[in-house]
Amino acid sequence: MLKVVVIGLGTISDMHIKSYVANEQVELYGLCDMNEQRAKEKAATYDVRQVYTDPEDVFASPDVDAVSICTWNKTHADLAVRALRAGKHVLVEKPLAMTVKEAELVAEAARESGNILQVGYVRRFGTNAQVLKSFIDKDRLGDIYYAKASLLRRVGNPGGWFSDKERSGGGPLIDLGVHIIDSCWYLMGRPKVKAITGHVYDHLGNRSHIKNLSFYKAADYDASANSVEDLANALITFENCSSLMVDVSYSLHTKKDQLSMQLFGTKGGAELEPELLLVMEENDTILNVEPQIDQRTFDFNGAFQKQIDAFAEACLTGGPSPAPAEDGLELMKILEGIYQASEQKKTVQL
Numbered sequence: 563m564l565k566v567v568v569i570g571l572g573t574i575s576d577m578h579i580k581s582y583v584a585n586e587q588v589e590l591y592g593l594c595d596m597n598e599q600r601a602k603e604k605a606a607t608y609d610v611r612q613v614y615t616d617p618e619d620v621f622a623s624p625d626v627d628a629v630s631i632c633t634w635n636k637t638h639a640d641l642a643v644r645a646l647r648a649g650k651h652v653l654v655e656k657p658l659a660m661t662v663k664e665a666e667l668v669a670e671a672a673r674e675s676g677n678i679l680q681v682g683y684v685r686r687f688g689t690n691a692q693v694l695k696s697f698i699d700k701d702r703l704g705d706i707y708y709a710k711a712s713l714l715r716r717v718g719n720p721g722g723w724f725s726d727k728e729r730s731g732g733g734p735l736i737d738l739g740v741h742i743i744d745s746c747w748y749l750m751g752r753p754k755v756k757a758i759t760g761h762v763y764d765h766l767g768n769r770s771h772i773k774n775l776s777f778y779k780a781a782d783y784d785a786s787a788n789s790v791e792d793l794a795n796a797l798i799t800f801e802n803c804s805s806l807m808v809d810v811s812y813s814l815h816t817k818k819d820q821l822s823m824q825l826f827g828t829k830g831g832a833e834l835e836p837e838l839l840l841v842m843e844e845n846d847t848i849l850n851v852e853p854q855i856d857q858r859t860f861d862f863n864g865a866f867q868k869q870i871d872a873f874a875e876a877c878l879t880g881g882p883s884p885a886p887a888e889d890g891l892e893l894m895k896i897l898e899g900i901y902q903a904s905e906q907k908k909t910v911q912l
């Protein structure tokens with residue numbers, strides 16, 4: 563049995579907790595949040611006995627094998643390094659860190675410790691991504707040389723720490739962009755990034771005055787302050803000359819919320835979102851092929867369960883990690899590069 567403690571018991575933690583409870587090889591050993599009342603309430607809800615308010619006590623316990631880190635972005639790298647050095651396996655929510663420098667420290671700690679470090683790139687475990695990957699692995703798309711990813715919210719600033727740049731590292735780019743950039747980058751074969759052009763804008767603010775539309779909120783929702791961007795876009799070029807175009811927003815005058823991811827290869831193309839679709843060519847005819855999979859649900863078709871199962875398996879068998887620190891580091895180079903390109907008003911070479 564793998565004994566796990568979940569650290570950070572806000573909105574996303576339930577997905578981790580429920581998935582650990584459903585895994586027969588895992589014992590949900592304890593729960594930790596610096597908000598003691600929240601920790602006690604969650605412990606009562608899930609019937610967990612060990613309650614912590616300081617992650618250091620979790621790391622110091624010889625009974626704990628692994629941790630899920632579901633705290634603010636600012637704490638990810640520090641908690642991950644301390645957990646790894648204490649001999650724990652780590653599943654850390656995305657983004658791995660707030661800067662490239664921090665991500666390098668985590669990658670170093672993971673290498674030195676030999677423990678599993680998995681970044682919470684949950685979308686890799688979605689049925690749509692896994693089915694598409696199986697076609698890509700069979701070379702049905704050929705060389706993927708272009709991809710486009712877009713996740714646009716009209717009103718979707720989660721408030722609280724998410725909109726405090728000091729604790730989040732940024733807005734929709736580091737929060738949502740990390741997911742869709744990783745999905746495309748992973749399916750493109752994880753090419754090394756070469757150059758980035760990008761822009762971030764903050765013209766609309768958090769639009770918290772808008773009524774009649776609900777959206778994801780931090781556990782300690784507070785809309786009174788907002789220091790993050792509300793839109794980011796970028797063109798990312800890789801060493802193999804493939805490229806990825808991306809845009810993400812918390813606030814935008816767009817007709818409706820949108821999510822799309824498209825990949826284009828020398829033999830075929832694909833849409834990962836909004837619905838899985840393959841674009842093929844046969845007998846001088848273009849075919850739009852719809853793989854039949856379950857419709858998308860809130861947990862991305864059990865992707866959280868598959869992510870947690872993969873983490874537990876890696877911890878119990880010695881790996882490899884399905885989303886290692888090196889992947890988190892490469893993504894941080896891209897995210898930081900986009901912010902830098904926007905600030906410096908020029909293409910950044912990496």
Ligand SMILES: NC(=O)c1ccc[n+]([C@@H]2O[C@H](COP(=O)([O-])OP(=O)(O)OC[C@H]3O[C@@H](n4cnc5c(N)ncnc54)[C@H](O)[C@@H]3O)[C@@H](O)[C@H]2O)c1
Binds near residue numbers: 782
């Ligand atoms: N994979 C996904 O789809 C997904 C979705 C939402 C959020 N997330 C990520 O999950 C993380 C948490 O997001 P959330 O929406 O649950 O936030 P949240 O604000 O709802 O919860 C964060 C919790 O962490 C606690 N916390 C913060 N620092 C702590 C520390 N040092 N020690 C102990 N507790 C601490 C807070 O008290 C709070 O209860 C973020 O990194 C976010 O990017 C991932």
